[in-house]
Amino acid sequence: MKTLYLRIVVTFVLISLVSSLFALWIAGFYYQSQLKDENERKVTRIGEEIRALYGQTSGLDFDVYLKHIANMGFQIYAVNERLEGAYYGRPFKHEKLEPEQIRNVLAGGTYDGIRKERGLLLGFFENSLRNSVGLPIQVGEQSYALFIRPDLEQQIGEIRLFMAVLMGVAFMSSVALIVIFSRSIVRPVKHLTRATHQIVGGHYDVALNVSRRDEIGNLARDFTAMAQSLKQLDEMRQEFVANVSHEIQSPLTSIQGFAQTILDREATPEEAERYLTIIVKESNRLSSLSKQLLTLAALDKEAGLIRKTPFRLDEQIRQALIVTEWQWSEKRLNVEPELAEIVVSADPQLLYQVWFNLIVNAIKFSRPGGTIRIETAVEREVAVTVTDTGIGIGEEELPHIFERFYKADKSRTPARSGSGLGLAIVRRIVELHGGSVSVSSNPGEGSAFTVRLPYR
Structure with a gap:
């Protein structure tokens, strides 16, 4: 059939x-x-x-x-x-x-x-x-x-004839009703089929006007929600490709331009040295971007990624501070760690990336001579707060800072650089551990990022 x-x-x-x-x-x-x-x-x-x-x-x-x-x-x-x-x-x-x-x-x-x-x-x-x-x-x-x-x-x-006619009419009526009501069952399925063909063709704006409250109605509503999710994913994919292309094209253009100038011997030795410094800087930027993209791709796979083991959280945060010491020392920042002895069960390598990204982020946006404070607390969950006295984040930008490739208003910090992936990586790692990350900020006064993780 x-x-x-x-x-x-x-x-x-x-x-x-x-x-x-x-x-x-x-x-x-x-x-x-x-x-x-x-x-x-x-x-x-x-x-x-x-x-x-x-x-x-x-x-x-x-x-x-x-x-x-x-x-x-x-x-x-x-x-x-x-x-x-x-x-x-x-x-x-x-x-x-x-x-x-x-x-x-x-x-x-x-x-x-x-x-x-x-x-x-x-x-x-x-x-x-x-x-x-x-x-x-x-x-x-x-x-x-x-x-x-x-x-x-x-x-x-006469009774037998009456019963035969009655049964015949009842049977034919049943068949007629079956034909009619079968249409009401099949009609929304046909709508779903047409909507599926639209989605296959790349058209995600489908709306199924199904008011039924049975399984087919639930399927239609779930299908509409799925179509909207696919639309958002497609828009995110297009935006992601555009952002990656832009982030890669910008340093490549700089590298190509300065390298061509050096090859054409149009620069003085001093200028050539400065251009080479810029080329190295842009190359490092491309290397960092590729590493972060690979990290996000790996985090998106989720399955089998987390390797939890017990370790001292306070020691791990101190290790991140030691690794970044040359950066916060160069800006003469005061670092105030207030770390209690806490043992957590998590993936050490991934969680280290969280503290490293948050500390580097705090250093980048802090003014010279400012303060970075790192505090830990334990109640029903472990809370780690990284506070800086930097430029802060505007209220309208707070909902977006954990999005991929999002960068806050450059007018306040024209000199800073970055891919816009660091905080996205932080949120993804924390979510994979069953935790959450939040931020509070006052422009001109600083920001505070709080990571909450399940205890043990």
């Missing part, structure tokens, strides 16, 4: 048919096990009353009598001693009966055909001579075998 709609309709129709057949089989089983014996006894009593009533009459023609009985809603087969039989009422569909069974009734026995007949479904409706009750009856000096069963076509024919 090529379409979900056709598959749903056919499935429901088959279920309806199978359910109807199963219900009919259950009804037949119930008749065979619970009603059949009672029905046989009832027909036997009627046959005995017919025989008794004929015995109480005198001079009544036996043939006429059976015709009257048949007209009251019975099928009758009367057989004499010479096995000559006659039918009264609606004929039987199957008229075969063994001679031994007839002779047994003629000899005074009975025939319990209704009890013996076992139809696949409702044997009660089987219009067969075998599905009857046989009684002996005396007509004058001659014995007859009288086989009788209710004529269901005459007694309940």
Whole structure:
């Protein structure tokens, strides 16, 4: 089946048919096990009353009598001693009966055909001579075998027709309703399919107006949210590529220009030395950028990246201060570490990158002679705060400083350089450890970055 709609309709129709057949089989089983014996006894009593009533009459023609009985809603087969039989009422569909069974009734026995007949479904409706009750009856000096069963076509024919029409209408109505409601199920799926094709084509602005509150409605809403997420990711990807291109192109242009000037021998020895210094600086900048991009790419993979082990956090922060000593000493900064002895379970290599980036960031934005304070505290979690007395960050820029390639207002610090990836790396590493990082700042007074990590 090529379409979900056709598959749903056919499935429901088959279920309806199978359910109807199963219900009919259950009804037949119930008749065979619970009603059949009672029905046989009832027909036997009627046959005995017919025989008794004929015995109480005198001079009544036996043939006429059976015709009257048949007209009251019975099928009758009367057989004499010479096995000559006659039918009264609606004929039987199957008229075969063994001679031994007839002779047994003629000899005074009975025939319990209704009890013996076992139809696949409702044997009660089987219009067969075998599905009857046989009684002996005396007509004058001659014995007859009288086989009788209710004529269901005459007694309940209208009801059977009514039930057949009712079931037919019910079935056709069910099919019609299935066709209609299947459309309501398939329609949003078709919308989802078209939306999927749009997303494959790169068009992420899809809106599914589905007001349903079932699983399909939830799927449609989740799909819309996914489309918006993909749109944001695509925009971030394009922005990332543009930023990387810009960050790489800028130093490459400087390197190319100064190198070409030196090759053309248009610079004095002093100028050539200065140009070479700039080339080395820009090369280092490219190297740092590539390392940070590789770090972010590795952090984005997440799975299996974190290798946690217990270590002294205060010792690690002191190591970062020692490594950066030449930088904060060059700016004559006062560094005030207030570090308690704390053991944490984390990835030492990754967490060292957090303290290194935050300390370098504080050094970069601090004025000469300023102060950098690093404090640790332990309650339910470990808190590390790096505070500087630098230029600060504007309130409008605070929500964006952890974004990749974001750089604060350059008008306040025109001399500073950087890729805008350091704080993005800090946040990513802290999040991978199940922690958080926040910042508070006052322009002109300084900033405070606080990292919170799970304790042990």
